[in-house]
Amino acid sequence: MNWGGRTLINVLAPRIVLAVLTLFIISLVIFFSVELLPGDTAEAMLGHDATVEALATLRRELQLDSPAYVRYWRWIIDLLHGDLGKSLSSGRAVSDLLAQRLPNTFFLAGFAALISVPLSFVLGVITALYRERAVDRGVNFVALAASSLPDFFVAYALILIFSVHLGWVPPISIISPESSLAERLYLTGLPALTLTFATSAYMLRMTRASILSLLSSPYIEMARLKGVSSGRVIVGHALPNALGPIANVTALTLAYLVVSVVVVETVFAYPGLGQLFVDSVSKRDIPVVQVVAMVFASTYIVLNLVADMVALAANPRLMHPR
């Protein structure tokens, strides 16, 4: 694509460079924060009651006799080759753990996105259409309330209503690789609903705001003067121009979704990456923590980059910043 001499690549390149730089800095911090531990790294990781043999094995595995930058280099090269190291607590390969957990987390986040994106889009259009009326005020009040509630509060409130009182779904969402799709959807209903609550409010408000800001522009006024109904003005005239910002917000929300699964998975004991992360954090299983943090950070940064690209593709005017 070419807009006025500047190609999309020209505009995107600095953003991609920044994303890669950010990932590089995150990897540095993830790796070197372990070096900040006082005393011997192996001892700090295993605790004071570790046996001499265990310490010796770990020292050999971490290659603590080489300088830190050499070990960082090897860690990154191994990561890029798919060798993610071994868990300290279970001894299993981290890549096995990821292969098992990552699809579950994407399934949950995807399920939540399938509910929350259309829902907040429709509600955003409706509130813009009926702005300052009862529907608008009501939806906005609920959205403001939803965004102030901690995720675990929403999760437990849903458990209390749907599991304890109504008995429709179990309070925990333990799925196994053998679970069928229907079973998965049934078991992940409550966590997906919790995530919908957490993410819809922001998307809804942004959809409403981007439509409302367009409604004051001259071409919309022209359409109105022409006698077009207000519903058609929004759907036919305002919406196409609002799609860019809305898609951008959606990608940002997905990034947020991937991170907020951490709390939700913990509440529902859902076997995803978030729960693995929290478990490894509390067991101080540092090799797993490092890799999972890297996975979360990369997903988050890539989705942010996608949000940027979508915004650019939808609005070529952004290609020429003042």
Next chain:
Amino acid sequence: MSLAVDRAAEHHDTLAQRVRRVPLPALIGLAVIAINIVVAIGAPLIAPFGQSEIAGPPYNPPDGAFLLGTDAIGRDMLSRIIYGARNTIGIALMTTLLSFFLGAGAGFVAATAGGWVDQILSRAVDVMISIPKLIFALMILSILGASIPTMIITIAVLDSTRIFRLSRSLAINVNVLDFVEVARLRGENTFWIVRKEILPNVTAPLLAEFGLRFTFVFLFISSLGFLGLGIQPPAADWGSMVKDNSTLITFGSLIALAPALAIAILALAVNFVVDWAANLTSGLKD
């Protein structure tokens, strides 16, 4: 236009009249915040028991002695919620203050100094703002150990990026005005200009942002507590109390949700007030 008239009239209004103009959600919000502050400050006077005192049998249902019952090891829930106000709000407030000090300080310096100082600070913030905060904080706290100073510094640094961006863009607008130019010609240094010329002109939007950032930090600390890496036991903290009593929820006990409700109510109250304040400063009136 009507706003200007309102502002002028405000000076002649009695306090009661002014209070009546505040929308109901904001009034409720202000009242809730006031109650929380009183409870947080007066915790030792209000709470019937100490925060880590084993006051009765475990899982004692609510009765005359224990208004909200006791937890798994027999500590009084009500007393822990009261002390939790002090611990959770206190630490969230300290974190937000530090975060503002760092973010606004760097933002003002970047705006007034310009040039390479601005470039370095802005690019560093570009990188930091795209770090997922919860993941990063959990990782740092798991590696360095969950202690209150580590938590405060980690969250304050991570969250100062948004304050940096806001205060930099606010200060840039003020920085080009004539009176700043005059001060500069007079030979005042950057620190003086920031303190005497820029700060007084950007306080209103920064205060609204303070409310928002406080809610974020407060919910963040509660989430960390819930995940077991926030304020550590035996100190009472609303987030970790939810985790500790989560088994009660599956038995249908509403009391276990009380600390979560306390978090939700305060966050909502601050949001109501911020919403009203934001409408006031932007001149949008319902």
